[in-house]
Amino acid sequence: MEHCLACEKKMDEGAYHCSHDCTFCSECTESFKNVCPNCGGMLVPKVKRALLLIDVQQAFLHPKWGSRNNPHAEEEMLFILKEWRRLGWEVIHIRHRSHHPESVFHPSNEGFRFKEGFDPIPGETVLEKDVNSAFIGTGLEEHLRQLDVTEIVIVGLTTPHCISTSARMSGNLGFTTFVLSDATAAFDLVDPEGRTLDASLVHDVSLATLHGEFATVLKATDYIRALFPDNSGASLQCPLP
């Protein structure tokens, strides 16, 4: 149960917050004309959000995967992870664990490790999976329901397989789902006739398939911008002293 920072009323729902997570009841928010009295940022409806980082593991550095698109995807993943941590929102790391010792995802191999910069910090959740979907065999749905999370933002690897499968299930299970297009990436694929499909094509078709049907697809910075339309002050401390 949260309290309004201004009138100290307990709030079950209907709360608003700024990009620094100063939280107010709807009445105080109206009296402030939707402007945070601390930082001057816009107050927007507070929704419980979770960031899913899927399979951001060293296994995908292996040359066996072939050509990849979006070489800067990890930078965008780090950008959104940093924003999420600053806001104190729910971070969930989905980690692939293979049971086959020869797999690059087996815990005995380097590939099982998180990529540089993606190690979880205290308070973040790590769930392990052994199939593509982050929702199968992980308890993820129950975990999200327990936390009252209704909105999920998905980043990680790879777009056509684990990202697409997890985003499909997220949408179909009723979560408002976002996939950040520049914080995901694909590798070349070989079709059933043996033809190679280019990583960029696979990435684009995968995202087009998700967009508007299972999820909203947009860039990482556009997601943050849409959340806090006037957010100019990522370096501000809020509430101000």
Next chain:
Amino acid sequence: MEHCLACEKKMDEGAYHCSHDCTFCSECTESFKNVCPNCGGMLVPKVKRALLLIDVQQAFLHPKWGSRNNPHAEEEMLFILKEWRRLGWEVIHIRHRSHHPESVFHPSNEGFRFKEGFDPIPGETVLEKDVNSAFIGTGLEEHLRQLDVTEIVIVGLTTPHCISTSARMSGNLGFTTFVLSDATAAFDLVDPEGRTLDASLVHDVSLATLHGEFATVLKATDYIRALFPDNSGASLQCPLP
């Protein structure tokens, strides 16, 4: 519990059958050198299979969907459905039911009806869904487990959405999964930037994404041929009188 047609032994597992479903224990099968004594057809390991027909409904005749590939997909669906019924195997119709009266999938609209030739017959299962995945909110997984089904063959509409989502979950839930490429079809898609992606491209990339990762993708006739390599006698009655 089944009995061997030759020695009448009860069989829990390890049974073999011909394309007419004459079923024998492994010992009798070995003594017959894997040839059915009734029809002369090959005896292959008997696996409990189910055919999933997904969203084969008149809603997809509506012009709003735009251009489609595989105009003959319904003929291939009917071919496999006829084979399945001949073999007496499990047929499951997955039907989309929308809660929105304006939807082409709402029961008050023509579109809710099955396409011509696809009405279920007695003994077949109909499960209704209201999202893309045939496994969410339908009880399908429990139904398949109860029937001891381990292999699933998927046909229907459309390749990138309900077929792909259902095939991904089927594979991830541990079912041996086949998607019949010529018994599915896609419509044009619009990507997040507003560009139109051709139905054939969407179909091909969707199937390439599934193949080898979640399912085996092949043509309907190739599936049947692989099942019964020497099956020349679809018109034979077996066991012969």
